Amino acid sequence: MRVRSIDEAAHRKLLRVARREEPADMWIRGAKVLHVYTKEWREVHIAVSGERIAYVGEKEPVTCEGTTIVEADGKCAVPGYIEPHAHPFQWYNPFTMADFALARGTTTLISDSLMLMTLPFAQVADIMEKLAEHPVKQFFWARLDPQMRRTMASPPFDREGIDRMLEHPRVIQGGELTDWQGVLAEDETLLYGIKRALDVGKRMEGHHPGASVQTLNAAAALGITACHESITAEDVLERLRVGMYATLRHSSIRPDLPTLVQGLLEAGIPWSSRMMLTSDGSTPPMYRHGLMDYTIRVAIEAGMPPVEAYVMASLNPAVYYGIDSEVGGIAPGRLADILLLTQPGEPTPEAVIANGQLSGKDGKLLVPTVQPVWTDYDFPSVSREMKEMQVKTEWFRMKDKGVPVPVICMLNAVITKMEQASLPVDTQGYVSLENDPELALLCLINPVQKRLTRAVVRGYGRDLKGLASTYTASSDWLVIGRCAQSMAQALQRVMEMDGGVAMYEKGKAVLECPLPLGGKFSPAPMEEVIDMAERFTGLIREKGHDHLDPLYSLLFFTATHLPYVRITAEGIVEVKSGKILVPSEFL
Numbered sequence: 001m002r003v004r005s006i007d008e009a010a011h012r013k014l015l016r017v018a019r020r021e022e023p024a025d026m027w028i029r030g031a032k033v034l035h036v037y038t039k040e041w042r043e044v045h046i047a048v049s050g051e052r053i054a055y056v057g058e059k060e061p062v063t064c065e066g067t068t069i070v071e072a073d074g075k076c077a078v079p080g081y082i083e084p085h086a087h088p089f090q091w092y093n094p095f096t097m098a099d100f101a102l103a104r105g106t107t108t109l110i111s112d113s114l115m116l117m118t119l120p121f122a123q124v125a126d127i128m129e130k131l132a133e134h135p136v137k138q139f140f141w142a143r144l145d146p147q148m149r150r151t152m153a154s155p156p157f158d159r160e161g162i163d164r165m166l167e168h169p170r171v172i173q174g175g176e177l178t179d180w181q182g183v184l185a186e187d188e189t190l191l192y193g194i195k196r197a198l199d200v201g202k203r204m205e206g207h208h209p210g211a212s213v214q215t216l217n218a219a220a221a222l223g224i225t226a227c228h229e230s231i232t233a234e235d236v237l238e239r240l241r242v243g244m245y246a247t248l249r250h251s252s253i254r255p256d257l258p259t260l261v262q263g264l265l266e267a268g269i270p271w272s273s274r275m276m277l278t279s280d281g282s283t284p285p286m287y288r289h290g291l292m293d294y295t296i297r298v299a300i301e302a303g304m305p306p307v308e309a310y311v312m313a314s315l316n317p318a319v320y321y322g323i324d325s326e327v328g329g330i331a332p333g334r335l336a337d338i339l340l341l342t343q344p345g346e347p348t349p350e351a352v353i354a355n356g357q358l359s360g361k362d363g364k365l366l367v368p369t370v371q372p373v374w375t376d377y378d379f380p381s382v383s384r385e386m387k388e389m390q391v392k393t394e395w396f397r398m399k400d401k402g403v404p405v406p407v408i409c410m411l412n413a414v415i416t417k418m419e420q421a422s423l424p425v426d427t428q429g430y431v432s433l434e435n436d437p438e439l440a441l442l443c444l445i446n447p448v449q450k451r452l453t454r455a456v457v458r459g460y461g462r463d464l465k466g467l468a469s470t471y472t473a474s475s476d477w478l479v480i481g482r483c484a485q486s487m488a489q490a491l492q493r494v495m496e497m498d499g500g501v502a503m504y505e506k507g508k509a510v511l512e513c514p515l516p517l518g519g520k521f522s523p524a525p526m527e528e529v530i531d532m533a534e535r536f537t538g539l540i541r542e543k544g545h546d547h548l549d550p551l552y553s554l555l556f557f558t559a560t561h562l563p564y565v566r567i568t569a570e571g572i573v574e575v576k577s578g579k580i581l582v583p584s585e586f587l
């Protein structure tokens with residue numbers, strides 16, 4: 001597989017520049033270069049021809065007037081970073097994520113496609129192909145399951161849909177496979193998809209939080225070769241032992257890297273060529289610190305030797321995905337993705353060279369990138385779906401039925417369990433949350449099936465009046481709060497914005513975060529999205545939300561790959577058994 005195509009003339013010129021028969025297009029001189037293959041720093045010359053490195057070594061290249069000479073005396077040169085597990089849809093999108101990545105030295109992204117799957121395949125393919133023109137090399141995964149409750153395989157997660165995705169040249173692997181219960185039930189489509197990924201020569205990534213050694217064995221037996229869910233050094237070791245790559249994660253919901261690094265150091269477990277680093281689709285506020293440059297920084301600060309961290313963010317993922325002949329190292333034949341650092345332990349690059357072009361300096365992008373025409377894509381329109389309905393305050397009250405009320409308790413930002421509580425009833429016969437400011441009503445609306453699921457939630461914040469969000473894993477809408485009127489107003493506002501997140505209090509909007517692309521992401525540049533998400537997080541924190549990431553809570557209340565209960569269009573579901581504990585109602 002080719003990461004970036006090369007024509008015959010450019011290919012021949014590589015030979016000539018390498019042999020010093022023709023001038024180089026770029027000469028990087030004076031830098032201490034990290035050879036990721038041998039883990040040595042050496043002061044050598046780098047000669048670039050077109051998009052690729054032609055030569056790395058002692059000899060000065062032939063130059064001409066057109067040769068760009070990069071004086072890199074005293075600098076360190078490392079390969080462009082690879083993010084092996086991105087979810088480029090957490091309010092940002094794959095284009096804005098790629099721009100942001102490039103400016104900070106992440107020159108290859110391996111990305112989730114889940115949030116594209118509401119589009120017809122031709123449009124998914126069009127987006128992936130457009131991104132192939134971006135200086136950041138972006139490949140995608142083909143999901144085998146939608147990470148939400150369903151009763152049978154349906155497009156695009158049926159055999160035909162899986163085949164179409166897996167065969168696309170911009171799709172590099174199957175996964176991440178979140179429906180492990182489905183695998184255990186020997187779901188034919190899932191088993192087909194795993195085998196098919198391997199049949200077409202691609203990797204299959206798992207998702208195994210808390211998995212036993214037996215489960216890891218079974219997953220490896222099926223062909224799963226990586227997992228990013230280790231939270232202890234022992235987890236890492238268990239994955240390595242069954243032949244999997246262990247991806248060490250530092251994300252906004254699982255900032256585990258310091259624990260993992262210290263645990264590995266204490267246990268004397270050697271750094272392995274089968275370890276990779278990931279920021280795993282962190283929500284925008286975490287990216288304020290950077291992308292893979294920040295992940296590497298966290299690893300180094302926790303005690304990982306810098307060289308090991310660079311190798312885990314370049315060569316190791318390149319080898320894993322079978323693209324190391326073109327990315328992941330500073331060596332002849334590779335794309336000239338080269339970062340200039342001020343010192344070995346400072347991973348945020350001063351300058352970014354991508355595909356042989358100076359593309360970023362001090363965090364600023366220097367080259368034009370690829371801009372999508374979003375109107376070319378038919379993301380579901382939130383306001384269109386709501387057209388025939390009128391938001392009713394009544395939806396956001398819970399009638400007392402004389403039985404205990406289901407309370408979804410947040411154990412952390414994304415893990416929930418259910419309790420039953422006897423709550424007071426007001427004079428009009430509605431369940432009252434008056435006595436406990438920690439409680440709020442959590443309502444899910446499915447506008448297509450016209451279903452409403454209600455629960456009480458504990459832990460999203462204190463005295464929250466009304467918040468509505470179309471940013472959810474299942475594409476249902478969530479409304480959370482203690483004031484029915486504010487909840488209705490927040491939902492109404494979100495409809496007017498054509499998707500996003502809004503908060504209302506005392507008849508006023510206190511926050512508006514428009515996410516007009518499918519109600520889930522914004523076309524705005526990453527910096528603006530970070531500002532917007534920080535405003536949201538700040539406000540929710542003021543309301544006493546003390547879990548790690550309130551955005552991920554919104555996303556995952558509906559995602560059935562997480563324990564123990566989830567809110568779905570059919571009702572409140574116990575994940576493990578699939579049982580509906582409390583059914584939904586018709587709107």
Ligand SMILES: Nc1ncnc2[nH]cnc12
Pocket residue numbers: 087147178280281
């Ligand atoms: N499984 C998942 N789906 C969507 N976004 C994610 N971010 C981290 N894990 C994710």
